[in-house]
Amino acid sequence: DIVMTQSPDSLAVSLGERATINCKSSQSVLHSSNNKNYLAWYQQKPGQSPKLLIYWASTRQSGVPDRFSGSGSGTDFTLTISSLQAEDVAVYYCQQYYSNPLTFGGGTKVEIK
Amino acid sequence: QLQLQESGPGLVKPSETLSLSCTVSGASFNTGSHYWGWIRQPPGKGLEWIGSVYYTGDTYHNPSLKSRVSISVDTSRSQFSLKLSSVTAADTAVYYCGAYSSSSAYWGRGALVTVSS
Numbered sequence: 001d002i003v004m005t006q007s008p009d010s011l012a013v014s015l016g017e018r019a020t021i022n023c024k025s026s027q028s029v030l031h032s033s034n035n036k037n038y039l040a041w042y043q044q045k046p047g048q049s050p051k052l053l054i055y056w057a058s059t060r061q062s063g064v065p066d067r068f069s070g071s072g073s074g075t076d077f078t079l080t081i082s083s084l085q086a087e088d089v090a091v092y093y094c095q096q097y098y099s100n101p102l103t104f105g106g107g108t109k110v111e112i113k
Numbered sequence: 114q115l116q117l118q119e120s121g122p123g124l125v126k127p128s129e130t131l132s133l134s135c136t137v138s139g140a141s142f143n144t145g146s147h148y149w150g151w152i153r154q155p156p157g158k159g160l161e162w163i164g165s166v167y168y169t170g171d172t173y174h175n176p177s178l179k180s181r182v183s184i185s186v187d188t189s190r191s192q193f194s195l196k197l198s199s200v201t202a203a204d205t206a207v208y209y210c211g212a213y214s215s216s217s218a219y220w221g222r223g224a225l226v227t228v229s230s
Binding site for chain 2: 001036038040042044048049050051052055056059061093095097100101102103104105106107
């Protein structure tokens with residue numbers, strides 16, 4: 001199984017400031033056939049189901065604000081919220097879909113400072 | 114817009130079988146556009162992938178659940194189902210059904226299933 005490790009477990013950021021979440025996979029999720037990273041980011045607000053924000057490591061899902069961006073390749077990835085808004089308070093998960101079983105990181109809780 | 118809704122008992126006794134159904138609207142099972150799957154989330158914890166089924170009937174499940182998982186599709190009712198046998202308290206969780214591909218993912222609102230006698 002590919003183990004996904006997120007850091008930090010939680011972070012508190014002031015409104016309008018940048019939030020950065022890291023995700024590391026135990027093996028590369030870059031597929032050589034299409035040069036794509038099989039890495040997604042989800043947002044989960046309290047009492048709600050996970051919402052896909054980013055796929056292919058850096059492609060925003062339709063409707064996702066452009067303050068959310070994903071970067072990285074191979075085994076190291078980052079989700080950045082460029083200017084934190086109150087509605088961004090949530091737990092964020094990375095997930096690899098390179099191979100079964102699909103696996104998630106442990107989650108990063110983002111709060112307002 | 115693709116929508117999914119979980120249904121099933123909210124309380125299951127230890128050693129029995131958990132059974133959930135997922136009703137799908139806004140998409141067809143037969144196009145191969147998505148995998149139809151299940152994830153779960155124990156109270157206060159993270160997400161765990163349980164398994165999925167493809168339109169071909171091929172199924173995939175998390176080896177951590179060993180052979181306790183069964184996922185099937187009923188295209189005539191636009192539903193797919195999860196069965197998890199020999200449950201214990203550790204299987205208490207919110208269970209989400211979903212449809213996903215390499216570039217999309219939709220999850221239902223979730224169903225809390227408690228394992229208790």
